[in-house]
Structure formats: structure tokens, C-alpha cells
Amino acid sequence: MPTTPAQDEFLAITRKSQEAVIAAIKTWVETVKAAAPRLSPLTDKLPKMPSFGMPLADRLPGREETVANAYRLAEQVLANQRKFAEDLLKLMTPLIPGQGESASVSQAPESAPVSPAPVSPASTSEPASPAAKSKPAGAAAKSTARRAPKSAAAKGTRTRPAPKQP
Secondary structure, three states: OOOOHHHHHHHHHHHHHHHHHHHHHHHHHHHHHHHHHHHHHHHOOOOOOOOOOOOOHHHOOOHHHHHHHHHHHHHHHHHHHHHHHHHHHHHHHHHOOOOOOOHHHHOOOOOOOOOOOOOOHHHHHOOOOHHHHOOOOOHHHHHHHOOOOOOHHHHOOOOOOOOOOO
8 A cells, every 4th residue: 555755754753763772772782791791790699589480481472472462463453443444434424515325415405495493492491691682672581681590500501690680
């Protein structure tokens, strides 16, 4: 699969950083190997670590097998994630304007009248918001302004307090 220039740059930077880590670890290992014989007289005087056996240690996978198993699992997870994303794309395509079979059905002609949003029962029992009160003041607007104050929880939904009545 071809890559984009940005992907190529990302991969090159990643590889360079990995090479730098490998070089640093290699230098560290060589330093420890060179210093270990000279430190032996000092380390021989330290108390010895107790030896203990780990039950079933011989059944554990080796280093190479552990790495192979980890990458095998990662490959399977990535393949599953790719299939999941592709399935989502297939399902969502009909909902995208201009895509899929619903494009001709979902697009209404430009001259079609727009109906107002339905009014929920909760909105008819609440007092009008300050923005709604700035509209022409009729008898209904005046009567809603004199209602009893709401509970503290309901007040939390307002953007600003209602004006005080004289």
C-alpha cells in the first residue's frame, strides 16, 4: 500500500529514533561488559542473593516467543479494529449527504416549506426566557413573568436571572 509523504516522514523519524535507542543500549551493554571484570573484586564482597526456584518457570515462553506472541496479538487486534472501522463506514455511508442510496431520498427540494420545531409540553409550562420576553409583549408574556420562582436545580438551567418586577 503506498504511503503519503507525511507518513513516510513519520516512519523515517520513528526508525531514526529506534536506531538511536539501539545504539545507546549497545554502548551501555559494551560498557557494562567491559567494566564487569574490573568490578568483580568489589562485587564478590557483597552479600550473595538468595537463590530460589520459580515453580513452572520451565513452562514459560522464552524472550523471542514472548515478543512473537505480543506482535501476533497486536496484529490480530489491529485487523479486528480495521474490519470494525470498515463495517462502520459501510453502515454510515447512506447517512452522508451525496453518498449511498439515501442521497436522492433525503434531499428535499429547496422550495419545500420548513415546518417549525414541535413544542414540547415542558416548554409550554415554563416561563419565557429573557430572549423570548424581548419579543412583542402580549398578555401571555406578562402573565408568565409573574410566576413563582423555580427551584435551585431549575435555576441552574437558565443563562441569566429573570428581571425583577417593580
